[in-house]
Amino acid sequence: MTVYTYYPGCSQEVSTKAYNLSTWAVARALGLELVELDDWNCCGTSPSYSLREVSTFALNARNLALAESQNPGADLVTVCNGCFGMMDKTSRRLAEDADLREEVREALAVVDLEYGGSVMVRHLLEVLVNDLGRKAIEEKVTRPLEGLKVAPYIGCAFSRPSGIDDMEFPTALDDLLSWTGADVVDYPLKASCCGGILMMSDKQEVALKLVRDLLADAVRRGASCLATTCPLCHLNVEAYQGQVNARFGTDISLPVLFFTQLLGVSLGLGREELGLGMELVSAEDLLAPYYA
Amino acid sequence: MSTDVSTVAVQRIDLPLEEEMIMQREELLKCIQCGTCSASCPTAYAMDYTPRQIIANLRAGQLEKVLRSNTPWLCASCYYCTVRCPAGIQFTEFMYHLKRMAVERGLYPRGSPALYQAFVSTVDRYGRSAETELMIRYFLSRLDLVGLVKLAPFGLRMLLRKRFPLFPHRIEGRGDVGRMLEHIEGKGKA
Numbered sequence: 016m017t018v019y020t021y022y023p024g025c026s027q028e029v030s031t032k033a034y035n036l037s038t039w040a041v042a043r044a045l046g047l048e049l050v051e052l053d054d055w056n057c058c059g060t061s062p063s064y065s066l067r068e069v070s071t072f073a074l075n076a077r078n079l080a081l082a083e084s085q086n087p088g089a090d091l092v093t094v095c096n097g098c099f100g101m102m103d104k105t106s107r108r109l110a111e112d113a114d115l116r117e118e119v120r121e122a123l124a125v126v127d128l129e130y131g132g133s134v135m136v137r138h139l140l141e142v143l144v145n146d147l148g149r150k151a152i153e154e155k156v157t158r159p160l161e162g163l164k165v166a167p168y169i170g171c172a173f174s175r176p177s178g179i180d181d182m183e184f185p186t187a188l189d190d191l192l193s194w195t196g197a198d199v200v201d202y203p204l205k206a207s208c209c210g211g212i213l214m215m216s217d218k219q220e221v222a223l224k225l226v227r228d229l230l231a232d233a234v235r236r237g238a239s240c241l242a243t244t245c246p247l248c249h250l251n252v253e254a255y256q257g258q259v260n261a262r263f264g265t266d267i268s269l270p271v272l273f274f275t276q277l278l279g280v281s282l283g284l285g286r287e288e289l290g291l292g293m294e295l296v297s298a299e300d301l302l303a304p305y306y307a
Numbered sequence: 308m309s310t311d312v313s314t315v316a317v318q319r320i321d322l323p324l325e326e327e328m329i330m331q332r333e334e335l336l337k338c339i340q341c342g343t344c345s346a347s348c349p350t351a352y353a354m355d356y357t358p359r360q361i362i363a364n365l366r367a368g369q370l371e372k373v374l375r376s377n378t379p380w381l382c383a384s385c386y387y388c389t390v391r392c393p394a395g396i397q398f399t400e401f402m403y404h405l406k407r408m409a410v411e412r413g414l415y416p417r418g419s420p421a422l423y424q425a426f427v428s429t430v431d432r433y434g435r436s437a438e439t440e441l442m443i444r445y446f447l448s449r450l451d452l453v454g455l456v457k458l459a460p461f462g463l464r465m466l467l468r469k470r471f472p473l474f475p476h477r478i479e480g481r482g483d484v485g486r487m488l489e490h491i492e493g494k495g496k497a
Contacts (some may be wrong), residue, residue: 025436029472030465054480056434061384062423063430065406067497073487074430077480118496125490126483175386176399182390208349208385215442216422217449218381221350225383254461293468 019142020086020134021049022078022102024095025057026246033290034246037275038094038139040288044279045147045155049092052082058101061212072115073122075105080123080130090135092142094275096245097211100172102136140169140244140274141179144187152194157283158305159196165277166202166238167192168229170209170248182206188274192242195281200238204229209251220262226251227259230267240270240301242277249273254295270298280305334401337394338362344388344398354378358388358398361405371414379405380419421448431488434478439471 027035042049055078057063059071079102082091093099109116110132123129143152167188174180180187185206192199207229210222229252233241243249253271260267271294279289280302286292291302338359345357355376356364364373382402389399406423409415425444429437439462446455465471478484491497 025476026438028435028476030438030470032470054434054478056478056480056484057430057436059427059430060436062426064403065423066410066420066427067491068403068407069496070488070491073491074484077484077487118491118494122487122490125486126480128483171385171387175390176397182386208383208387210350211383211385212422213350213381213383215445216380217418218350218353221353221381222383225349254465293470295464295468 016046016048017146018048018050018086018089019092019137020082020089021051022055022082022091022093022098023051024093024098024246026095026250031246031249031273033276033293034094034249034273036288036290037273037279037284040284041275041279041282044282044284045143045152047142047147050086050089052078052091053085055081058098060097060101064101069115069118069122071101072105072108073119075102076109076119076123076130077126077128078102079106079109079134079136080128082134083130084128088133090137090142092137092139094139094244094273095247096138096170096172097247099136099138100177103177106132106134106136138173138179138244140173140187140191143278144191149190149194152191152278156195156281158281160277160281160305161196161198162304163197163277163301164200164237164239165192165197166200166233166236166241167205167274168202168233168241168243168248168252168271169205170243170245171206171211173244174206188242188244191274192277195278197277197281200233200236202233202236202238204232209248211247211251214251214255222251223255223259223262226255227263227265227267230256230259230269231265234267234269238269240272240298242272242274244274256296268296270294270296270301272298332365334396335362335365338366338396339394341393343391343393344396347387347391349385349387350381350383354381358402362396362398374405374409374412374414375416377416377419378402379409380416382406418449421445424448429475431485432481433475434481434484435476437472437475439473440475 023035059074063071169188174185175182189199210225214222276289342359345351345359351357379402386399389397422445425441
């Protein structure tokens with residue numbers, strides 16, 4: 016059986032732990048073997064890359080080197096769009112830029128690590144859609160999410176600039192959600208920006224407006240919840256709904272769930288193992304029909 | 308939100324262009340000023356100069372003006388400009404270059420890199436990001452105690468849902484991470 020090295024990403028430890036829990040639960044239910052990368056470090060994400068280039072690539076190269084030695088031949092799978100983007104960028108740049116490769120090789124050598132370039136970086140959503148596929152997933156769905164109107168908010172870094180899905184209208188999330196029996200709402204803003212790290216910065220105003228647009232459009236299109244594939248997108252569109260309402264005089268209260276949570280419900284998994292109940296915008300009423 | 312750049316525009320301080328910048332310049336010459344980047348940018352409306360204007364400014368030698376603008380700090384890294392550019396310019400990467408140059412030269416709108424600096428300070432010490440410490444450091448660096456206090460209700464709601472990280476997670480290899488970064492910094496290549 017194929018083994019995947021799993022890189023959870025920092026957010027999944029506490030603030031979006033539900034994503035981590037539901038990832039493990041779904042993987043178990045689908046027979047996907049994940050082995051967590053031992054002693055992984057932060058990918059640095061855009062703040063680190065904004066301040067230093069080689070150091071950020073070195074941070075990621077440490078994870079790639081650990082993955083290569085801990086599970087030779089296994090793909091490195093993450094659930095965070097940001098981590099995915101950063102590790103994928105590192106992997107590509109190391110392959111094409113000999114000068115950078117040398118800088119990074121030297122830095123790794125300082126701590127007795129080396130990276131041979133063999134690790135493939137992947138996002139869990141893409142793994143589920145491509146490696147397992149429709150049939151394997153549909154046949155395990157015991158509780159179809161009939162009647163659940165979900166907007167597939169996949170965000171930026173899943174397909175841009177990686178190109179693992181269409182860069183304007185990625186469809187992986189629509190596909191996977193449709194296999195759960197959910198009613199996937201047509202959502203043209205699905206790959207639009209949530210503001211990312213700007214939400215925590217002195218540029219918050221700009222990010223709040225982006226989130227307002229994302230939420231208002233989902234509501235207008237009849238969605239009763241949003242599905243996400245990234246903890247930062249998730250935090251922005253979920254935890255900041257109160258601030259959006261206060262700022263724009265709106266009255267939005269739209270549950271947001273990780274795609275792994277919705278998939279898990281359809282696979283018949285329990286609330287606790289999927290981290291349900293940790294939402295700031297309650298999804299209890301929304302999911303009650305499926306736990307009846 | 309907007310930054311006052313009018314005063315620096317007249318100073319016309321000539322900055323030495325680093326090799327890196329010259330490399331980027333070749334790329335900039337491919338720009339046809341079509342404005343696809345600016346039209347695709349979700350935050351362009353709040354920028355001192357739109358992405359297209361940034362390139363036009365740089366081609367006219369206005370590097371300092373560009374570095375002092377709020378534009379790079381409003382890039383949310385969505386990569387729409389990059390994937391849509393008909394000339395193949397990787398503008399998002401370019402925004403990252405500008406941020407690094409602005410910080411190296413101390414030319415940036417006050418406070419813009421503070422959040423990023425607070426972020427890396429936790430990652431470099433623990434090997435993982437530490438969200439709570441990050442926000443405390445960030446607001447303290449801005450001397451913004453009111454902002455910090457205003458975060459309390461948010462923190463409390465997260466705490467009630469067991470989503471509030473009280474303590475940083477320190478990885479075993481944090482010493483290794485530190486040594487790698489020191490090595491790179493020691494070579495002047497951060």
